[in-house]
Amino acid sequence: MQTERNLLDDLKHQYKYGGMTIRLIILNVAIFLLIQIALVFGRLIGGEVELQITSVVNSVFALNTNMGQFIYKPWGLFTSIFAHFSILHLLFNMLFLYSAGKFFESMFDQKRMIYTYVLGGIFGGLIELIAHFVFPTLSAQPVVIVGASGSVMAIFAALAFHRPNLMVNVFNLFSIRLIFIAGIFILIDLVSLGLNDGTAHFAHLGGVLFGMLSVYNYHSSSNLLNRLQMFGDRISRFFKTLFSSNKNLKVKKGGTYQNPRFKSDEEYNIEKKQKQAKTDAILDKISKSGYESLTKAEKEFLFNQSKNG
Secondary structure (H helix, E strand, O other), rough: OOOOOOHHHHHHHHHHHHOOHHHHHHHHHHHHHHHHHHHHHHHHHHHHHHHHHHHHHHHHOEEEEHHHHHHHHHOOOHHHHHOOHHHHHHHHHHHHHHHHHHHHHOOOOOOHHHHHHHHHHHHHHHHHHHHHHHHHHHHHOOOOOOOOHHHHHHHHHOOOOOOOOOOOEEEEEOOOOOEHHHHHHHHHHHOOOOOOOOOOOOHHHHHHHHHHHHOOOOOOOOOOHHHHHHHHHHHHHHHHHOOOOHHOEEEOOOOEEEOOOOOHHHHHOOOHHHHHHHHHHHHHHHHHHHHHHHHHHHHHHHHHHOOOO
């Protein structure tokens, strides 16, 4: 007999098994709720307490485009890409993240997605920061920036420039190439530069630029994101080796230790290229004949690729 999971158990299950897209959405929503609880508490108390709480929230979660402030609070480049102050801003970004993220995971993998999300968001924040420093109109209006828009644009741009001719069905009304949708978003941000509309357009464009670079020469070890992933993997392996206990090491007869063998960068890239080629072939088949046309083996392979993180 199956027992029904409560909300907390269901969230834990989704976070563990739902893939990187779901984890990122849960994290963004959780941080939004934390921020809102703090701000509501501040408003109820009022006075100096409200001002202090608002100041702390901005200091911890927002990217300040005033260079003098940024120097003392650089962590905003990272924390701001998980924070939202408006429910509509959160809703739009999470819907966009869900639709683009799920497709991204099926095309690439979970590890590449988190790298694209984080690094694309940081790169977008840097572009916004530089723009406010360089252009007089923007520098005269220091603002704080929050939101996952730059990160989501990086993910979407990576999809669009990796598979530009992929046809997307829009609300079951018409089909359009993915690259054309990306072009519309890019054009909107370009013509909106300099407007005081509360939108970080340079951060969006910075995310797009990072997404483009992340898939340029994708199968090569010289690819920007491949290099960053390999660098991150080396750091991760170093710390895992440094802090791993002896009981996790394999023991040969005779009492000598044998460290687990890691793949070389060349082996890793060859295997990754082969898997990506197979994934691309399956995605082409889906776009032409639908998901149900896949064999059981193809469905299992696509599922396993989406879980590979």
